[in-house]
Amino acid sequence: MQIDTPYLMFLGDVPDHLAAKTAYGIADWRPDWCVGQLRLPGCAADLDIPDLTLAEAVERGCRTMVIGVVNAGGVLPDHWVAEIVAALEAGLDVASGLHVRLGSVPAIAAAAKARGRRLHDVRHTTESFATGKGTKRPGLRLLTVGTDCSVGKKYTVLALERGMRARGLDAEFRATGQTGVFISGRGAAIDAVVADFISGAVEWISPAADPNHWDLIEGQGSLFHPSFAGVSLGLLHGAQPDAFVVCHEPTRTTMRGVEHPLPTIAAVIDMTIRLGRLTNPGIRPVGIAVNTQALSEDEARRTLDAIAAEHDLPATDPVRFGVDGLVDRLVAEFPAAGASA
Amino acid sequence: MQIDTPYLMFLGDVPDHLAAKTAYGIADWRPDWCVGQLRLPGCAADLDIPDLTLAEAVERGCRTMVIGVVNAGGVLPDHWVAEIVAALEAGLDVASGLHVRLGSVPAIAAAAKARGRRLHDVRHTTESFATGKGTKRPGLRLLTVGTDCSVGKKYTVLALERGMRARGLDAEFRATGQTGVFISGRGAAIDAVVADFISGAVEWISPAADPNHWDLIEGQGSLFHPSFAGVSLGLLHGAQPDAFVVCHEPTRTTMRGVEHPLPTIAAVIDMTIRLGRLTNPGIRPVGIAVNTQALSEDEARRTLDAIAAEHDLPATDPVRFGVDGLVDRLVAEFPAAGASA
Numbered sequence: 046m047q048i049d050t051p052y053l054m055f056l057g058d059v060p061d062h063l064a065a066k067t068a069y070g071i072a073d074w075r076p077d078w079c080v081g082q083l084r085l086p087g088c089a090a091d092l093d094i095p096d097l098t099l100a101e102a103v104e105r106g107c108r109t110m111v112i113g114v115v116n117a118g119g120v121l122p123d124h125w126v127a128e129i130v131a132a133l134e135a136g137l138d139v140a141s142g143l144h145v146r147l148g149s150v151p152a153i154a155a156a157a158k159a160r161g162r163r164l165h166d167v168r169h170t171t172e173s174f175a176t177g178k179g180t181k182r183p184g185l186r187l188l189t190v191g192t193d194c195s196v197g198k199k200y201t202v203l204a205l206e207r208g209m210r211a212r213g214l215d216a217e218f219r220a221t222g223q224t225g226v227f228i229s230g231r232g233a234a235i236d237a238v239v240a241d242f243i244s245g246a247v248e249w250i251s252p253a254a255d256p257n258h259w260d261l262i263e264g265q266g267s268l269f270h271p272s273f274a275g276v277s278l279g280l281l282h283g284a285q286p287d288a289f290v291v292c293h294e295p296t297r298t299t300m301r302g303v304e305h306p307l308p309t310i311a312a313v314i315d316m317t318i319r320l321g322r323l324t325n326p327g328i329r330p331v332g333i334a335v336n337t338q339a340l341s342e343d344e345a346r347r348t349l350d351a352i353a354a355e356h357d358l359p360a361t362d363p364v365r366f367g368v369d370g371l372v373d374r375l376v377a378e379f380p381a382a383g384a385s386a
Numbered sequence: 387m388q389i390d391t392p393y394l395m396f397l398g399d400v401p402d403h404l405a406a407k408t409a410y411g412i413a414d415w416r417p418d419w420c421v422g423q424l425r426l427p428g429c430a431a432d433l434d435i436p437d438l439t440l441a442e443a444v445e446r447g448c449r450t451m452v453i454g455v456v457n458a459g460g461v462l463p464d465h466w467v468a469e470i471v472a473a474l475e476a477g478l479d480v481a482s483g484l485h486v487r488l489g490s491v492p493a494i495a496a497a498a499k500a501r502g503r504r505l506h507d508v509r510h511t512t513e514s515f516a517t518g519k520g521t522k523r524p525g526l527r528l529l530t531v532g533t534d535c536s537v538g539k540k541y542t543v544l545a546l547e548r549g550m551r552a553r554g555l556d557a558e559f560r561a562t563g564q565t566g567v568f569i570s571g572r573g574a575a576i577d578a579v580v581a582d583f584i585s586g587a588v589e590w591i592s593p594a595a596d597p598n599h600w601d602l603i604e605g606q607g608s609l610f611h612p613s614f615a616g617v618s619l620g621l622l623h624g625a626q627p628d629a630f631v632v633c634h635e636p637t638r639t640t641m642r643g644v645e646h647p648l649p650t651i652a653a654v655i656d657m658t659i660r661l662g663r664l665t666n667p668g669i670r671p672v673g674i675a676v677n678t679q680a681l682s683e684d685e686a687r688r689t690l691d692a693i694a695a696e697h698d699l700p701a702t703d704p705v706r707f708g709v710d711g712l713v714d715r716l717v718a719e720f721p722a723a724g725a726s727a
Contacts, residue, residue, distance in 0.1 A: 179612025241617060323610060
């Protein structure tokens, strides 16, 4: 999936900020791509970018209208359909994170066909992947792994992309989830791929590259999560990472959606190396990213210090304290990839 | 997917036995369900069961026509389409192992709709699964795992079903691959499930059961196969097996389709326990099934003796020497499940 940029951000008439969570994520990480927003009467979300009509968006160079909002009830309301059809007729592609497929709505399918525009449903994959080969390919790769789902794996690679680029490193975010696909303009929601093709899809997402180029691959789930470990393992094998960062939320006691206790960070490091060396014998941890949102600053610093000491690795909260320590370790471990001082 | 039995086996006009491999597997393991075969002029396959017309098949109680053959080129030839339509019009459901979906052929879709018959495409899943919960459910479960793909995992559980039933044990084969689904009349091709639902699908395939009932779950792939390990891990977590049997082919040096060396049996046992205890802390190996087809009988016996001694587990070739040793071990390890002498 390759989504043309820049974007017009469609916010509909969502009742709160949470329903536009994906849109906020895109605007945070790709402000240059978010030329404007299109809001309907009653919309409670605001990305703090210009409100544009469809004609204005086209005039300012927008190529794709992005639906980064959730609709109540899973059904596309008629007044959204009308706006999507109008966007297609104005010459924009439309990319959606909704559960319902855009092409399943006859009026949208007809308008896209009539105008030769593309419809992207990032929750679904239409790409036909090969099975994974497991052969080492050129380029450097970093993967975020976790003690659980939703512990900051996407945020950490995006923060690393920003931090590494600021240090002159050649680094690129590689998306494996739906919000990530909007942020990258490319990728696949790996949890929506047919099981046989998980690792093959990741080989496609992160293809062979320059030997000193870093692909920063968004992790998913956890090797210790009973619902999703298969996805995490296929992702690990396909990513064949040289380096990995463990993401963790220190106040959580059970894994998301199930009754299983969280694994220790040490267990995640050990298992990631054991399983990851199948496709990259050199795999190694380079740091730990901790979501300390629930802790005071003092508690956060003490927690990070303790985790760093226990594992002999840099530990940080990327949101609160940045990723300098992680980048330092990467530069030290992989000096050939180069960096400015 | 629940396929009504008994079956009329459609063999078309396949040019050799290999193209009807699935049909032979079904006839071998479910002779009572295979009431007759339907062959077109030029067919080189023969299941050695009565040739029936559609009318005769219906009269003898057939409920489903099974297409357990491969068509050249992936396109359904017109004369097969005509026969499938005729079967639907005669009142049979149709179940297919072809890549092409039956319902994608307009004439077949129309006939099924007009007659209210069901179309089953076992390579595809239409079932909507929940994500796995990982909670322990009642009943006993055995899973076959492997040092590679295609090392006898399906054959071993089917041979165990036969051997355990002969000893008075309550045991049932649970299918996770397409041939297995025909043999079981139920199940799902787990490699065709969307990645997020692998373990959830297995929880559906092997639901809660009587505490002394054995589900014998068909394994897929290998935890050490770089293309498919994610499927194997999701399957392991969903199956939450009490017991597992390692399947192995001793003359193979690299894994199927890739350049990676085969893991050792010891590595497979170790990793299966490490990962499997997430959803079943009591998981243990109960034997090793070795495909000795490439060895002389003497070599086979020596190989099995050596493997048994090395791992302190019964080792057998289920095809050549039966599964008595495996059943003995199961009975010894799980005495409550009971067995006749």
